Amino acid sequence: MSFTLPDLPYAYDALGPYMSRETLEYHHDKHHLAYVNNGNNLLKGTEFEGKSLEEIVKGSYGKNAGLFNNAGQHYNHLHFWNWMKPNGGGAIPGELEKKIAEDIGSVEKFKEEFVAAGVGQFGSGWAWLTLKDGKLSVTKTPNGENPLVHGGTPLLGVDVWEHSYYIDYRNRRPDYLKAFVDHLVNWDYVAELYSKAV
Ligand code: MN3
Numbered sequence: 001m002s003f004t005l006p007d008l009p010y011a012y013d014a015l016g017p018y019m020s021r022e023t024l025e026y027h028h029d030k031h032h033l034a035y036v037n038n039g040n041n042l043l044k045g046t047e048f049e050g051k052s053l054e055e056i057v058k059g060s061y062g063k064n065a066g067l068f069n070n071a072g073q074h075y076n077h078l079h080f081w082n083w084m085k086p087n088g089g090g091a092i093p094g095e096l097e098k099k100i101a102e103d104i105g106s107v108e109k110f111k112e113e114f115v116a117a118g119v120g121q122f123g124s125g126w127a128w129l130t131l132k133d134g135k136l137s138v139t140k141t142p143n144g145e146n147p148l149v150h151g152g153t154p155l156l157g158v159d160v161w162e163h164s165y166y167i168d169y170r171n172r173r174p175d176y177l178k179a180f181v182d183h184l185v186n187w188d189y190v191a192e193l194y195s196k197a198v
Contacts, residue, residue: 002043003036003053003074006081014086018179023167031163032077039070053078054148061149072144076126079193080159085186093191100129103136111181113138118160118177127177129156129190131197153197156190 008028013021043049046067048056057075060068092100092107104110110129117140118127125142132152139147147154158164158180165176 003039003071005033005036006078008081010086015084015184018168018183019084020168023164026167027159027163028077028081031161032074035070035073035077039067039074042067042070057146057148061145069144072146072149075148076144076146076154076157076159079154080157082189083156083158083186084180084184085189088184088186089182090187092187096187096191096194099136099194104138110138114156114158114181115174115177118158119174121160124161126157126159128152128154128158131155131194134198153193155193155197156185 005028008024012024015024042064043056046064048059048064048067051059053071053075056071057068060071062068091097097107100107100110104113114127114129117138121127121140121142123142125140126146128139128141128147130137130139130147130150130152132147132150136155139150139152141147141150146157158177160173160177165173169176169179
């Protein structure tokens with residue numbers, strides 16, 4: 001299976017003022033496209049040709065760094081576009097909200113931990129809401145890594161590479177993360193991933 005770049009699930013200007021058209025044009029059309037193209041080139045002739053994206057991500061981790069970086073980022077970005085929506089944030093579907101309260105303490109505590117994980121990721125990477133061994137937690141990873149390679153399922157992730165926020169927020173990563181949790185998260189998509197994983 002080769003990688004392809006899907007269209008964004010909303011218009012380029014749909015996430016304003018929290019994420020601009022210019023950011024989405026660079027991030028989707030250039031950065032994500034580069035992961036797709038580089039990933040396809042690096043996939044050729046490897047044992048991973050014909051495997052699913054998840055299998056490629058898990059299988060190449062620690063074995064083929066070039067392929068892993070691009071396949072991991074392709075996986076992360078496929079979900080990232082769906083983890084956001086216009087007028088996002090807001091209410092969390094009941095079952096998931098209950099599970100967050102059980103495992104993390106409260107929705108407010110989750111938001112604090114999630115923002116802190118993103119702020120605390122030194123350099124490029126991602127912050128996550130992860131399901132592992134039946135339990136939710138907030139985690140973070142460097143570069144293109146994600147919870148899949150650590151035995152978990154990513155339910156929500158936020159890209160903290162500078163290309164994700166520098167046009168709109170410059171160096172203010174905490175402001176970007178706060179805007180993401182309060183105004184961008186597509187909780188219906190997170191809940192859908194949760195129901196598939198349990
Ligand atoms: Mn990115």
